[in-house]
Amino acid sequence: MKITKTQNGNSLYLALEGRLDTNTAPELEASIKGSIDGVEELTINMESLDYLSSAGLRVLLGAQKIMNKQGSMRVTHVNDTIMEIFEVTGFADILTIEKA
Amino acid sequence: MITEKHEARGACAGENMNTSIISIRHLCKEFLNVTPLKDVSVEIKKGEVISIIGPSGTGKSTLLRCINLLETPTKGEIVVDGVVTTDKKCKVNLVRQKMGMVFQSFNLFAHKTIIENIMMGQVDLLKRNRQEAYDKGMELLRNIGLADKAFSYPDELSGGQKQRAAIARTVAMEPEIILFDEPTSALDPTMVGEVLSVIRGLAGQGMTMMIVTHEMKFARDVSTRIFYMDQGEIYEDGTPEQIFEHPKRERTRIFIRQLKVLHVEKISRDFDFPAFMTRLEEFGRKQQFSQRQIYAMQLVVEEVLMQKLLPAAGEAEERDLSLDVEYSERENLAQMRFSYNGPSFYPFGEEEDLSGRMIKGMSKAMEHKFVDGMNHFIISI
Numbered sequence: 136m137k138i139t140k141t142q143n144g145n146s147l148y149l150a151l152e153g154r155l156d157t158n159t160a161p162e163l164e165a166s167i168k169g170s171i172d173g174v175e176e177l178t179i180n181m182e183s184l185d186y187l188s189s190a191g192l193r194v195l196l197g198a199q200k201i202m203n204k205q206g207s208m209r210v211t212h213v214n215d216t217i218m219e220i221f222e223v224t225g226f227a228d229i230l231t232i233e234k235a
Numbered sequence: 236m237i238t239e240k241h242e243a244r245g246a247c248a249g250e251n252m253n254t255s256i257i258s259i260r261h262l263c264k265e266f267l268n269v270t271p272l273k274d275v276s277v278e279i280k281k282g283e284v285i286s287i288i289g290p291s292g293t294g295k296s297t298l299l300r301c302i303n304l305l306e307t308p309t310k311g312e313i314v315v316d317g318v319v320t321t322d323k324k325c326k327v328n329l330v331r332q333k334m335g336m337v338f339q340s341f342n343l344f345a346h347k348t349i350i351e352n353i354m355m356g357q358v359d360l361l362k363r364n365r366q367e368a369y370d371k372g373m374e375l376l377r378n379i380g381l382a383d384k385a386f387s388y389p390d391e392l393s394g395g396q397k398q399r400a401a402i403a404r405t406v407a408m409e410p411e412i413i414l415f416d417e418p419t420s421a422l423d424p425t426m427v428g429e430v431l432s433v434i435r436g437l438a439g440q441g442m443t444m445m446i447v448t449h450e451m452k453f454a455r456d457v458s459t460r461i462f463y464m465d466q467g468e469i470y471e472d473g474t475p476e477q478i479f480e481h482p483k484r485e486r487t488r489i490f491i492r493q494l495k496v497l498h499v500e501k502i503s504r505d506f507d508f509p510a511f512m513t514r515l516e517e518f519g520r521k522q523q524f525s526q527r528q529i530y531a532m533q534l535v536v537e538e539v540l541m542q543k544l545l546p547a548a549g550e551a552e553e554r555d556l557s558l559d560v561e562y563s564e565r566e567n568l569a570q571m572r573f574s575y576n577g578p579s580f581y582p583f584g585e586e587e588d589l590s591g592r593m594i595k596g597m598s599k600a601m602e603h604k605f606v607d608g609m610n611h612f613i614i615s616i
Contacts, residue, residue, distance in 0.1 A: 157541045158509060186530065188537045189589040216530050223596020224589055 138166050145175040145206070152183035155191035164194045171198070175206030182212035182235065187220055199230060209233060255314075256281045256412060256443055257302060262311035264297050271297040273467035275311070279445070281411075284438045286454035287447045288478075289464035290490065295447040298464070299414045302445070303336050316411060332360060335405030339417040341397045343389040343404070349376070350385040353404045361408065368407075375403040379433050395426030399433050406437065413437065415446040424520050431457075451494050452523045452564075455479050463487045494521070500557040504545055511536065515560070519569075522562045528569055531597040531616045532560065535571050538590035539612065543582035544575060568599065573612040579605035582612060 136159040137152040147170055155163060171177070177198060181187075195210070202208035211233040213221065218234060221227040257279040264272040271294040279285065287295045300306040302313060304320055304327050313320045320330045343352050353372035357363045363371070376382045379399045389397055398418055405413055415434065419427040431453045438444060438457045448454050454461060454475065461478040463471040463486075471478060471487040482488045497518045499511065512533050519529035536558070548554045556575040563570065581603045583591035595601065600615040 154512075156512075156537055186533065188534055189542060189593055190537075192589055216527055219527075219597070220534075220593060224592045 136162060138163060140166060140170065142170060142174075145173055146178070147171065147174040147176070148178045148180065150180040150183070154186040155184060155194075156186060156188045157190045160188075160190035160194050163191070164197065167194070167198050167201075171201055171205075173205075174202075177202050177206070177208040179208070179210045180212050181210060181214070181217060184214075184217060187217050189224075192220070192224060192226060195226070195230065207231070255279055256316055258312075258314040259302070260312045260314075262298070262301060262313065263309045264294070264301055264306060265309045271467055272301065272308075275467075275469055277462070277469055277472065279443070281443055282441050283443055283460055284458045285445045285460045285462060286458040286475075287445060287462045287464055288449070288451065288454055288490075289462075289470070293464045294467045295464050296416050299336070299416050299445060299447055303331060303334055303414055305336075328360075332408065333411045335408055335410035335413045337398070337402055337405055337413065337415045337418050339421045341389070341394075341401045341421075343397055343401055345389050348386050348388055349381065349392070349400045352389070352400065353407050356404065356408050371407050372403070375407055376400070378436075379403060393426060394422045395429045398422065398426075398430045402430070402433050402437075412443045412445070415444065415448070417447050417449070419448070419450055424517075427520075449521075451479070451521065463490065465490070495562055497560040498557070499559075502540065502545075502556040502558060503554065504548075506540070506545070508537075508541060518560065522569075524562075524569065528616055532569055532571065534597055535594055535614050535616065538594050539571075539573055539582055539614070542590045544573065547580065547582070548575075548577075569616045571614045571616070573610075573614075575610045575612075576608055577610070580610055 136154055139150040139152070141148040149166070151163070153159070179195070199208055209231045212235045213232050214235050218227070218232070221230065221232060255278040259275055259277050262272055262275040264270070271292070275298060287298065289295055297306060301308045302315070308321055311321065315330055316333055318325060318330055320327070344355070347355070350369065350372050353375065354365065354368040357368035357371060358365060373382060373385060376385055379402070381396060381399055381403070384392055384396060384400070389400070392400065402418075418434065419430050422430065427450065431450060434444070434446065435457050446454070446458070458475050461473060461475050462469045463478055463482070465486050471482060471484050477483075478487065479491060482491050497514065515532050515536060516529055519532060524532070544556060548556070554576065556573070559572045559574075561570045561572070562568070583594065594614065598614050598616050602613045604611045
């Protein structure tokens, strides 16, 4: 997976590319943890994300919990298959999602 | 030209009464160290669409190349539309005009535009004038959605577009038979469909075709007859239904079963997970699963193996864990069966967690059985 990170003041923008799975989720987790201090707006762009499993969902949930305390988080450009994952797991109700 | 054609027939004919468009008798091809064709005898009728399937290196391509005289048979006889092509006096070029061939690697002339590629044979061999050849070429390109690429060079096209153009070039020669030698093997998987759909269209128009292919679902859908080749012979010859559903002979049965089942055993914590994800994707593509089905299969493997079974196995020795993925065409269902020893263990216990919710949401059915010390956990997608 490729993570492109853009930080602008208190906004953090992450673009994910490839597969967010058991193997790659720790990478995203580390990337978020390393930059989230003081962030008030977190945007995760999933336009080029092909695959998302429960390991990835746990990282998103962790990020959402942090952002609930210090600002807001959006997940954007979500395709139909990944949207289905958010729906069957109930994540569609927890996260702020913008479809592709 | 026409006179020559008659001469050619006269020169080496004598088979005009035959109703088959191609008759092959005791065909044998030997190379120095290998004999790809041992003894092939078969009759091919006009309008038949024959897919030739079988393991690699069993003579499939050699058979096509002998029919088109790209290889000289060692022994045996081939008769194409009444002309004995294996006769030394036979005029090869005239026979080849009856037969087009589409190659794995397209074989387009790189220094000529697509329309020039399609016009060349028509002008040089069929003696059409350039306008006629151009009109015919454009009509064919329009039919396959490539009219806007007529003045592009092959290198400016994708693999799928190049192969479609190569097929148009073959069709422009108005052959009676088209031979396809693995027409989609060199293509990126995303481009296979567009090429198969052009071939499917030709089959629908009654063209006689022989197709060497590894695309089994396509072979099954489009063919009137299947040759299963193995060890240099047509080991089994039948309708798609016979070959794919009720193969009679042992080696055919093994081959067909392997196509439908992906089997992995001795899965341990050292299991190469990313490589297996790629294998699953390839298997799914071959079965022409939808993208969602492929996603769901990968998700099942990841959630069940990586989140549940492998962590639960802990350090236990003697763990015997295997997975079979099988596709049932009739129900359009992929069935994934995890088999593992040890005490009875249902991966998604009473309390439904994230993995459990995902798998339930993405699958059609789940079943757990515990028989003779083995767990069988079956998920249908």
